[in-house]
Amino acid sequence: MQAQVQLTLMSTSFPDEASRRLLRDLAHSLPMALLRTREAVVQRFREVLSRYGLTEQQWRILRALDGREGLEISLLAEECRILLPSMTGILKRMEARGLILRQASVADGRKVRVALTEEAKALVAQIKPEVVQVYVEIERILGRNKLEQLYALLEELEQGLASSA
């Protein structure tokens, strides 16, 4: 079965319908499509964030912590989809800049909670409206319905891949 697929793929002369469609899908390339669109979207946000000396990842962390008391690093990492080794460095830089505070847990010596400083909260409040404007533009481009549709499809695929893992 696997060998069959390989064979038809390697002989490009007379591919049957099935492998022709697979090849077209391959040309589509879902990772590339997701990358290109994400790149285009993120660029808009980056234009805003870079004026404040923030990276996209730092903004994700600011957004996740905003309006909360604090969060364990692991939970924060999970929510922001940033791996722990990356978090270590990012939080170090954010702490050095005075955007976050760390406090070790008394109950569990391994856990560390991080929270926004007042300065960071003010920064988030200042940036948020500009970020909202980017969303407004995106919705203007795609329309509210299609945007919701896109969210739904992305979610469905993510969940499907996760559950069949």
Place this chain on the structure above:
Amino acid sequence: MQAQVQLTLMSTSFPDEASRRLLRDLAHSLPMALLRTREAVVQRFREVLSRYGLTEQQWRILRALDGREGLEISLLAEECRILLPSMTGILKRMEARGLILRQASVADGRKVRVALTEEAKALVAQIKPEVVQVYVEIERILGRNKLEQLYALLEELEQGLASSA
């Protein structure tokens, strides 16, 4: 107008309908949704590619060069959505491993064309069927219609953002 939005966003007590929807969209976070889905998709491909000691980026380059005589580095970079400074390092590693060849252009001393070695072509032929199987699974999860729908929405948003840049 901008100040208006900011004001409603900062008073979380009684947000009106518009800002409430904007905040929900913000919680959605399109970059995060694209990231999460892409992460889930790419992980499947990475399981295959890592067995061959390839990164996702290197695979994009292999795929782009496969079946062609060669390509200028700039064009390759554009097609693979990899920035030139990154390309320099990636191509260096791929050349060291014997996957690509470089040849300076005679017509234009600045340009460099890269092409796959025979070894690389054989590697691509070997890996391709496994990659196709990942696509088969993705299509099984989402269904062909929804998958095409997803591609279309991603494309439309990307184009929209590009043209309104």
Place this chain on the structure above:
DNA sequence: CTGAGATAGTTAATATATTAAGTAAAAGAC
């Protein structure tokens, strides 16, 4: 020609991503 720009790539510096190891504290097994 010739000098001002534009192009193709690389180098440099900093920030993240990814995988593997390592460390310290906590939870469980016995």
Place this chain on the structure above:
DNA sequence: GTCTTTTACTTAATATATTAACTATCTCAG
């Protein structure tokens, strides 16, 4: 209560992303 395993992070090593600066051509106006 020790011993093993798990958990929460950090460190290390390598690969890539991003922005800026630099080099060697090339192009083209004058």
